[in-house]
Amino acid sequence: MSKKKIFALFAAVIALVVFQRELLIPMAKEAAKSDLFLIESKDQGSMITQSNEMTQFAFQHCNTHLKADLDPKTTVVLPEKPLNAWSLGNYEYVVSAEADVTHENSAPKKHKYVCRISYKNGDDISGGKDFENWSLDGLSKVDDEK
Secondary structure (H helix, E strand, C coil): CCHHHHHHHHHHHHHHHHHHHHHHHHHHHHHHHCHHHCCCCCCCCCCCCCCCHHHHHHHHHHHHHHHHHCCCCEEEECCCCCCEEEEEECCEEEEEEEEEEEECCCCCEEEEEEEEEEECCCCCHHHCCCHHHEEEEEECCCCCCC
């Protein structure tokens, strides 16, 4: 390689680093500080487990999804209330509970499950009972262990 090509490569690397440090990183920091990613909602997240009308709806709809996903040879008895329910904010919830699971020809076993679910109508919580207003983001399976 000629000395000119090595010098050009070295200069290009330096120019790239300076461009990134002086222009791209400050722009990214300003975007992160701005309201660009802010979602305004009446529902605030909490690290403390909660029990309110929306967490109860989230629990009920998680149970509906759970029943729909079961193997026909699996029977489940769902609890009346969750072990824990957290609001992540913006009407997103994580619910954990424990169910009695019976697989074909076996004794019932306790199985903990976790569900993440979102309410789609934002601050209008009048449709909380309606199954169609919720979307399942994740659900652990109760029939994985046989």
